[in-house]
Amino acid sequence: GAVVSQHPSRVICKSGTSVKIECRSLDFQATTMFWYRQFPKQSLMLMATSNEGSKATYEQGVEKDKFLINHASLTLSTLTVTSAHPEDSSFYICSAPRGASGSYNEQFFGPGTRLTVL
């Protein structure tokens, strides 16, 4: 099956610093990727939709200036958590749909990135 990778798998940073998380589709091109956040014992919450060549669209309540998304190529999307604080500590997961344009039925998820802000 299709593979989506994330880097790093885990990161620990100090409060106030910025952290970049990469999401790559390894064997297919993805004009759209999605970023989710998951807190312990909770479900995945969609944060934003990353669009190649255009601005990302953010879900209500997600600060676009804090969570910067760049979809630099058809296989790479990055999420930068700026000025991270302890409450940003979470499990961040990306996904990429593969299939007909606009079809999100077949999505592949990355392994996730565990962010811990001290």
Next chain:
Amino acid sequence: LAKTTQPISMDSYEGQEVNITCSHNNIATNDYITWYQQFPSQGPRFIIQGYKTKVTNEVASLFIPADRKSSTLSLPRVSLSDTAVYYCLAAGRRALTFGSGTRLQVQP
């Protein structure tokens, strides 16, 4: 947006068949029903997907009645390694919205 409802948790024993039912009363005509499995600290893993009737693959079966307002994931002969959270989603041309999922605990 088709909201899904699943049991919060289920318990089973090794070797048993587990059926997890999901309701999606407001499913749209273009939506597919997809089930994912998630282990702790890992991304969700695709299990099975269907539109209507029955779909079977090497790991599970998916039963969808004609009205498509519900679906049932069937896991045959579960093992300890099937302990995970299972998510049912009804989605089409938009991002996936995850419900609470069903936490399946398989005991020896």
